[in-house]
Amino acid sequence: MDFKLCAIASGSSGNCTFLQAGSKMFLIDVGISGKKAVQGLSELGIDPYDIQGIFITHEHIDHIRGVGIFSRKHNTPIYATQKTWHKILTEKMIGDVKEENIKHLDKETNLEMDELTIFPYTIYHDAIDPVGYAFFYQNKKITIATDIGVVDEWIISHLKGSHGILLEFNHDINMLEAGGYPYYLKKRILSDVGHLNNEAAAKALTDIYHTDMQWAILGHLSKDNNVPDLAYLTAKMALEEKDIMIGRDIKVSVAKRDCVSEVHFI
Ligand SMILES: [Zn+2]
Ligand SMILES: [Zn+2]
Numbered sequence: 001m002d003f004k005l006c007a008i009a010s011g012s013s014g015n016c017t018f019l020q021a022g023s024k025m026f027l028i029d030v031g032i033s034g035k036k037a038v039q040g041l042s043e044l045g046i047d048p049y050d051i052q053g054i055f056i057t058h059e060h061i062d063h064i065r066g067v068g069i070f071s072r073k074h075n076t077p078i079y080a081t082q083k084t085w086h087k088i089l090t091e092k093m094i095g096d097v098k099e100e101n102i103k104h105l106d107k108e109t110n111l112e113m114d115e116l117t118i119f120p121y122t123i124y125h126d127a128i129d130p131v132g133y134a135f136f137y138q139n140k141k142i143t144i145a146t147d148i149g150v151v152d153e154w155i156i157s158h159l160k161g162s163h164g165i166l167l168e169f170n171h172d173i174n175m176l177e178a179g180g181y182p183y184y185l186k187k188r189i190l191s192d193v194g195h196l197n198n199e200a201a202a203k204a205l206t207d208i209y210h211t212d213m214q215w216a217i218l219g220h221l222s223k224d225n226n227v228p229d230l231a232y233l234t235a236k237m238a239l240e241e242k243d244i245m246i247g248r249d250i251k252v253s254v255a256k257r258d259c260v261s262e263v264h265f266i
Contacts, residue, residue, distance in 0.1 A: 002138040003266040005164060008032070008040030010146075010219040010255035014062050017144065017166060018044060021116045021137040027054045027070075028133060028144050031062040032258075034069035043260045048074045053103070055118070056080035057147060058127035059087050068094030071101050079103045079111075081120065083129035107131055121158040124149040126193040134158060140266050143167075146220040149193040151204045159208045163266045166255070167205060169218040169235070170195035171225035179225055195220070198231050202238035209244055215264050219255040228254040 004020040014032035018025070018041065025046060030037050038048050054076055057063055071078050071094075078097060080088065082104050088094055089102075105111060107129070111118040115138070120131040125147045132155075133144045141161050146168040148155060159165060176186055176197075189195050196204075205216055218231045232254050236246055246252045255261045 001265050002140045003135070003142050003164065004263060005142060005166065005217075006044060006263045007166065007217060007219055007255035007261040008037060008044075009258055010166075010217075010221070010261065011257035012062055012170070012220065012222050013257065014065060015057075015146065015220060016040065016066075018046065019135065019142065021135055021142075024113065024116055025051050027051055029057055029063040030054055030066040030070050031060075031064060032066055034066040034073060037066050037070055040260045044263065048076075051076050053077045053079055055105075055120075055133055056084060056088075057123075057132065057144070058125060058130035059084055059093060060127055060147070063147075064088065064094055068097060071097055075101065077101045077103050079105050079118075081105050081107055081129045081131060084127075087128045105131075119158075123147065123155065124193050126188065126191075132158065134162070142266065148196045149191060151196065151200055156204065156207055159204065161210070162208060163212055164215050164217075164264055165205075165208070165213075166217045166219050167201055168196040168220040169198050169201045169226065169231040169254075170220055171197050171222045172227075172230050172234075173197045173199070175230075176222070176225040181224070189222075189225075195222070198226065198234040199238075201231075202234045205235055206238050206242050206244065209239070209242070209250065211249070213250055214266060215251040215253070217253055217255050217261070217264065221254065221257065223257065
C-alpha cells in the first residue's frame with residue numbers, strides 16, 4: 001500500500017479527509033468539530049496524535065470549523081497559504097494557534113516531506129486563496145479537488161495522472177435552479193467561483209481518466225441540491241459514453257456527508 005484515503009465527512013456542511021502516504025498521516029481540512037474528527041479517526045483505528053499535519057484548502061467554515069481545536073489538543077501543524085493564514089489569523093477564525101504549528105505553503109510549489117511531495121494548486125472559488133492538493137508518493141498520485149467553480153485546462157492539467165481522486169460533485173443544476181435557495185446563493189453556487197455541478201464534474205472525470213486510474217470518490221455533495229444516486233449515475237453515464245465501465249475499469253463511490261466513508265487504497 002502506498003496511499004490510503006478516507007473521507008471522514010464530505011459535503012457542504014463539513015469536510016474532513018484522512019490521507020496516509022507510507023507511514024505519514026494527514027488530514028485535509030477539519031470542517032467538522034474537533035470531536036467528530038477524533039471520532040472518525042478512531043473508527044479508522046488512528047490515534048489523532050499521529051496526524052502529522054492538517055492541510056487547509058480554504059477558509060470557509062465547512063473546511064476549518066474544527067482545525068484550531070484539533071491542532072491545540074494534539075499539537076498538530078497546520079499548512080495553508082500565506083494569504084489564507086493572514087485571513088484566518090486576523091479574523092480570529094480558528095482561535096489561537098501555536099507559532100510552531102503555523103506552516104506556510106507556497107502555491108504551485110512542491111512541498112517535500114521525505115519521499116512524499118505535496119503540491120497545492122490554485123482553484124477557482126470565492127475564498128481568499130483557495131487550493132486543491134496533489135500528493136505524490138512512490139510514483140502514485142492522489143488528488144483532492146473540491147470547491148471548484150469551473151474546470152478549465154489549468155484544473156484538468158492538475159487532475160491528470162491521478163491514480164485516485166476525491167472530486168467535487170456538488171449539485172444537480174436542475175435541482176439547484178428549482179430549489180428554494182435565495183437567488184444570490186443560487187447565483188454564487190453556479191458562478192465560476194462557486195461549486196462544480198454533476199455534469200461538469202462527470203465530464204472532468206472522463207477527461208482525466210487513464211487506465212492506471214483506480215478510483216474516484218464523488219464528494220462535497222450538496223445536502224439540498226443533490227442526491228448520491230444522481231451524482232453516481234451522472235458519472236456512470238459519462239464514463240460509459242467513453243466505454244469506461246465502473247467495476248471493470250474504475251471504482252466509483254460517493255462520499256458520505258456526515259459519517260466515515262469507505263477506505264480507499266492505492
Ligand atoms: Zn468553500
Ligand atoms: Zn466547501
